[in-house]
Amino acid sequence: MAAVKQTVEHVASLEKYKHGFVTDIEQDFAPKGLNADIVRFISAKKDEPEWMLQWRLDAFERWLALEEPAWAKVSFPRIDYQDSYYYAAPKAKEGPKSLDEVDPDLLETYKKLGIPLKEQEVLAGVQGAPRYAVDAVFDSVSVVTTFKKELAQAGVIFCSMSEAIREHGDLVRRYLGSVVPVSDNYFACLNSAVFSDGSFVYVPPGVRCPMELSTYFRINAENSGQFERTLIVADKGAYVSYLEGCTAPMRDENQLHAAVVELVALDDAEIKYSTVQNWYPGDPETGKGGIYNFVTKRADCRGDRSKVSWTQVETGSSITWKYPSCVLRGNESSGEFYSIAITNGRQQADTGTKMIHLGANTRSRIISKGISAGKSTNTYRGLVSAHPKAKGARNFTQCDSLLIGKSCAAHTVPYIEARNGQAVFEHEATTTRLSEDQLFYAMQRGLSQEEAVQLLVNGFVKDVLQELPMEFAVEAQKLVAISLEGSVG
Amino acid sequence: MLSVQDLHASVDGKEILKGLSLEVPAGEVHAIMGPNGAGKSTLSYVLTGRQGYEVTQGSATLDGEDLLALEPNERAAKGVFLSFQYPLEIPGVPALTFIRTALNAQKKARGEPEVSAPEFLKLARAKAAELRIDFDMLKRALNVGFSGGEKKRMEILQMAMLSPRFLILDETDSGLDIDALRIVADGVNALRSPDRAMLVITHYQRLLDYIKPDRVHVLSAGRIVASGGPELALELEREGYDKYARAAA
Numbered sequence: 001m002a003a004v005k006q007t008v009e010h011v012a013s014l015e016k017y018k019h020g021f022v023t024d025i026e027q028d029f030a031p032k033g034l035n036a037d038i039v040r041f042i043s044a045k046k047d048e049p050e051w052m053l054q055w056r057l058d059a060f061e062r063w064l065a066l067e068e069p070a071w072a073k074v075s076f077p078r079i080d081y082q083d084s085y086y087y088a089a090p091k092a093k094e095g096p097k098s099l100d101e102v103d104p105d106l107l108e109t110y111k112k113l114g115i116p117l118k119e120q121e122v123l124a125g126v127q128g129a130p131r132y133a134v135d136a137v138f139d140s141v142s143v144v145t146t147f148k149k150e151l152a153q154a155g156v157i158f159c160s161m162s163e164a165i166r167e168h169g170d171l172v173r174r175y176l177g178s179v180v181p182v183s184d185n186y187f188a189c190l191n192s193a194v195f196s197d198g199s200f201v202y203v204p205p206g207v208r209c210p211m212e213l214s215t216y217f218r219i220n221a222e223n224s225g226q227f228e229r230t231l232i233v234a235d236k237g238a239y240v241s242y243l244e245g246c247t248a249p250m251r252d253e254n255q256l257h258a259a260v261v262e263l264v265a266l267d268d269a270e271i272k273y274s275t276v277q278n279w280y281p282g283d284p285e286t287g288k289g290g291i292y293n294f295v296t297k298r299a300d301c302r303g304d305r306s307k308v309s310w311t312q313v314e315t316g317s318s319i320t321w322k323y324p325s326c327v328l329r330g331n332e333s334s335g336e337f338y339s340i341a342i343t344n345g346r347q348q349a350d351t352g353t354k355m356i357h358l359g360a361n362t363r364s365r366i367i368s369k370g371i372s373a374g375k376s377t378n379t380y381r382g383l384v385s386a387h388p389k390a391k392g393a394r395n396f397t398q399c400d401s402l403l404i405g406k407s408c409a410a411h412t413v414p415y416i417e418a419r420n421g422q423a424v425f426e427h428e429a430t431t432t433r434l435s436e437d438q439l440f441y442a443m444q445r446g447l448s449q450e451e452a453v454q455l456l457v458n459g460f461v462k463d464v465l466q467e468l469p470m471e472f473a474v475e476a477q478k479l480v481a482i483s484l485e486g487s488v489g
Numbered sequence: 490m491l492s493v494q495d496l497h498a499s500v501d502g503k504e505i506l507k508g509l510s511l512e513v514p515a516g517e518v519h520a521i522m523g524p525n526g527a528g529k530s531t532l533s534y535v536l537t538g539r540q541g542y543e544v545t546q547g548s549a550t551l552d553g554e555d556l557l558a559l560e561p562n563e564r565a566a567k568g569v570f571l572s573f574q575y576p577l578e579i580p581g582v583p584a585l586t587f588i589r590t591a592l593n594a595q596k597k598a599r600g601e602p603e604v605s606a607p608e609f610l611k612l613a614r615a616k617a618a619e620l621r622i623d624f625d626m627l628k629r630a631l632n633v634g635f636s637g638g639e640k641k642r643m644e645i646l647q648m649a650m651l652s653p654r655f656l657i658l659d660e661t662d663s664g665l666d667i668d669a670l671r672i673v674a675d676g677v678n679a680l681r682s683p684d685r686a687m688l689v690i691t692h693y694q695r696l697l698d699y700i701k702p703d704r705v706h707v708l709s710a711g712r713i714v715a716s717g718g719p720e721l722a723l724e725l726e727r728e729g730y731d732k733y734a735r736a737a738a
Contacts, residue, residue, distance in 0.1 A: 440539050441577040445591035445647065446565040446598065455590055459581025459630065 030087035036060060039193050042087045046162045046197075049169060055177070059192035062183040069186055072350040073379045073411060074319045076292060079256060086194045086227070154210050156240075157202040161229050164200035171202055175233050179262035179300040179327070187258040188296040195229035195260070203238035203269075212469060214243035228259040234269035236303060241272040243472055257317075259295045267303030267330065274468055275312040275324075276476050278483075282318035284374065287346030290318020297324035298354075301333035301362075309336040310353065311467045313476045315483040318347055323381065325354035328362035328390075335364040338467040340476070342483045343376030343408070352382035352413075357393035357423065366397040369461045371480075372408035373487035379411040386423035393423040401431040402460050404453070404487050454481040490515040490686040491536075491655055496547035498535045505531040507711035508547070513655075513704075516683040520697055520722060521690045523708035524730040529690045530574065532708070533659045536688075537571045538564050551655055565591075566598035568654030572644040572661050579631040584643060585613060587631045588650050595651065616649045620676050637664030645676040656680065656687040662696035674699030694726035709733045 030041050039060050043053040068079070151158050157168060164172050182192045203209050234240050257279070263271050282290025293316075299308035310324040320343075326335025337353035355364035364384065372378040378401065386393040401410035412429050434456060442452035458465070458477055465473050491513040498506040505528045513519045523529055534542045536549060538561040549556045556564055579587055593603045604612075617624050620642050632640050641661060648656060658677065662670055677700050681687070689700055697705075697719065705721040706713045707730070714733045715721065 435577075436540060438577050438579060440561060441573065442579070442587075442591070443561040444537050444539075444565055444571050444573075445587070445651065446562050446595035447591055448560070448562050448594065451562075451590070451594055455582055455587070456579065459579055462581040 030085060032085055033082045034084070034086055034194065038086050042194055042196065045087060046165070048165055051173065052165050056193050059182045059189055063186070063189040063193055066183065066186045066189055072321050073377065074321055074348040074350050076319055084256065087196055150210060154207055155204040156207060156209050157200065158213055159200055161195070161198040161200050161231065168200070168202070171233065172200065172231065175231055175262070175264050179264060179298050180260050180296050185296060187294045188260050191227045191229060191258050191260045191296070195227040198229035198259070201232040201240060201242065203234045203240045205236040205238060207238050209238070209240040212241050212243055214245065226255070226257040226259065230259070230261040232262070232271060232273070233264045234266065234271050236266045237268040239270045241469065243274045243469060245276045256292045256294065261295070261297040263299035263308055265299065265301050265303060265306035265308050268305045269303060270307040271299065272309045273311070274472055276472060276479060277312065277314045277316050278479055279316035281316050281345055281347050284345035287318050290347070291316065293317035293320045293322065295322040297322060299326045299335065301326055301328045301330050301335060304330040304332055304359070306330050306333045309338070309467070311338040311464065312340070313468070313479065314339070314341040314349060314351060315479050320349040320351050322351050323353055325356065326364060327356045327358065328364065329358045331359040332361045333359055334362065337366045337368070338464040339368045340371070340461045340464045340480065341378055342371045342480060343378045344373040344483055344487055345376060346374070347376040349377070350379040350381055352380045354383040355395055356383070357386040357390035357395070359390060361392040362390055364395045366395070367463050368399045369464050370401045370410055371404065371457060371460070371484070372401070372410050373404035373484055375407045377409045379413060381413040383415040383417070384425055385417040386420055388420050391420060391422045395425045397427045399429040400460070402457070403431065403433045404484065450485065453484055453487065457484060491549070491551055491688070493549045494547050496535065496549060497545045498531060499543050499545055500531065500541060504545070505711055506535065509712055511706065511713060513686045513688060515686050517703040518681065518687040518689060518700065520702035520705045521688060521708050522692070522705060522722060522725055524734055527708045528711045529708055530659060533571055533657045533690060536657060537561055537569060562594065563598065566595045570648050570651060570653035570655070571657045572648060572659060574660040574663060576632050576640040576644050578633045580633055581630055583629060584627040584631040588613070588647055592651055612650060616646055619679070620646050620649070621672055622646060638666065638669040641665055641673055642669065645673050649676060649680065654685055656685065658687065658689045660691060662691060662693065670696070670699060694722045697722050707733050
């Protein structure tokens with residue numbers, strides 16, 4: 001109970017960031033620093049097969065030879081990779097068989113997250129709770145997995161990555177690293193060496209996953225870099241929708257988060273991947289203490305007529321550096337990217353997408369809404385390319401930036417490469433300032449300044465919000481408002 | 490109702506209103522006429538609390554309550570409504586959503602219960618029909634791609650829905666053809682009541698053929714320089730503002 005009390009007091013002491021609290025659960029740390037032994041430690045902790053260990057060690061070797069990239073429009077102090085923990089797990093008790101066995105502190109944490117997605121009810125086993133399958137990632141290790149049976153009946157595999165490596169080794173081995181190769185980039189390579197856990201989804205041919213899959217990621221251990229690894233495979237004609245939401249406790253030191261998400265869609269398969277990211281953005285004045293979110297997310301539309309849709313609402317982190325991308329390999333495959341990126345205070349975001357058209361008659365659509373407030377910097381960076389075989393490739397891109405206040409910045413950096421004469425790419429971009437005229441107009445009708453900003457901003461991002469699953473859209477709308485509190489006047 | 494005493498106001502350090510005084514009792518409609526640059530729009534913005542319009546002297550009260558101390562939204566909740574000369578476009582926000590949000594914000598500020606969705610829709614349908622606005626238009630983003638006349642009608646619709654006590658119409662006739670003008674005027678006249686007052690700001694007498702004022706004031710160089718009955722508007726129409734511009738100078 002002392003821990004709970006401490007947590008409650010901690011929460012009470014926080015004003016600005018309502019998700020900033022710490023749950024005191026005994027940590028099982030790997031020693032600080034990074035070397036081949038740490039990689040072996042992580043692998044051994046997870047009881048991994050030899051091939052996995054070799055894969056990690058290989059990645060580690062390659063990582064040593066790589067340089068940290070510097071091309072993004074973000075700046076941060078040099079990260080000392082030897083001054084971090086690379087493994088932290090709540091002490092496992094053989095894995096809980098029912099909710100009664102779940103650490104009460106954990107459940108308390110879910111409560112405090114204010115999870116509106118009914119996961120709480122699901123986790124608490126409430127009758128009539130909506131059918132969301134929750135694979136809760138708590139500090140790197142999946143603790144609770146629900147609805148497994150029903151999914152199993154449909155033949156869907158939804159489990160933690162660690163479990164997948166042990167139980168579904170063949171599948172993991174076939175697809176892991178096949179979208180984001182081990183040495184794809186510095187952070188993905190680091191992730192490949194030390195990833196702790198994440199989610200694995202496999203939907204067999206012709207199966208429509210019977211429920212939305214969702215995972216909550218939450219950073220909870222001080223100084224523990226987070227290296228989630230997610231792999232989702234939709235086999236021929238399969239469909240799956242996956243939701244990912246994030247919150248994190250308050251920290252003084254910057255925390256590196258370098259996740260890798262790989263999606264594979266085979267012939268006629270469809271994957272929808274939605275993210276709401278709300279990590280601690282750092283002190284609004286100094287930017288101190290926020291999360292570094294350096295993520296590699298990529299989808300391979302490997303099969304003909306396959307389809308992948310990324311939707312993201314990025315409001316947190318002190319630095320966001322991510323480009324959820326689609327490799328449109330299959331003929332007539334299509335990729336979509338819907339993004340809302342909000343920066344306030346001292347936040348920096350360099351985000352966008354890559355649509356790489358390899359197959360014939362491939363299609364892609366990009367709708368990006370960037371909002372900058374405070375003293376933040378918001379950059380859209382996107383690549384649309386058509387390779388020689390991608391005859392008839394089509395892309396439509398719409399990039400809109402909204403500036404709130406006088407000290408923020410918005411940048412749009414589109415790269416467009418058409419290597420055949422039959423590709424049609426359209427790019428539209430606007431930058432507008434939230435106008436005082438509009439604000440006054442709304443206030444004259446009775447809205448407070450904050451309400452007016454909220455209404456106008458929600459209007460600005462509407463095209464993207466409506467791409468989110470209903471439950472998420474409501475939460476995201478609130479999040480947008482919270483993120484911009486105090487940004488005007 | 491509205492009482493303005495010796496009001497001085499500046500924009501960017503330049504004094505625009507220079508000692509304006511005005512009384513508009515409940516139940517009356519007053520017209521403010523005057524040449525370009527006289528301070529007509531400034532008066533409407535000062536009364537509604539727009540940023541950048543600095544009151545340096547004087548007072549403005551609504552039923553004895555100091556308006557100048559309130560935020561724009563607080564004034565709105567007290568019943569002050571401005572029909573804009575150039576209504577703003579609000580992308581992505583359907584007109585219905587906008588009006589309902591505004592109405593509920595006002596009700597909340599007054600400590601009244603919020604209006605329910607079915608009640609609101611019923612009201613919106615009725616008012617839209619009166620103003621001959623196609624109801625489907627209310628599902629579109631407010632004023633985005635609307636014609637000048639549609640925007641003005643939308644202003645009057647908002648006014649009817651929000652049911653304010655003190656109404657300011659800023660150049661409501663500009664950009665309206667004669668048919669639209671009649672519809673808008675009918676909408677405004679429907680709101681005339683013993684417990685409401687209106688300030689109609691206009692260049693031309695034309696609007697006053699449809700919205701009959703009780704009093705007409707001439708605003709020139711930041712001051713009311715003449716006041717009279719409806720006949721004053723006709724005189725201005727005939728003789729222009731020259732005489733008053735000279736008087737003010």
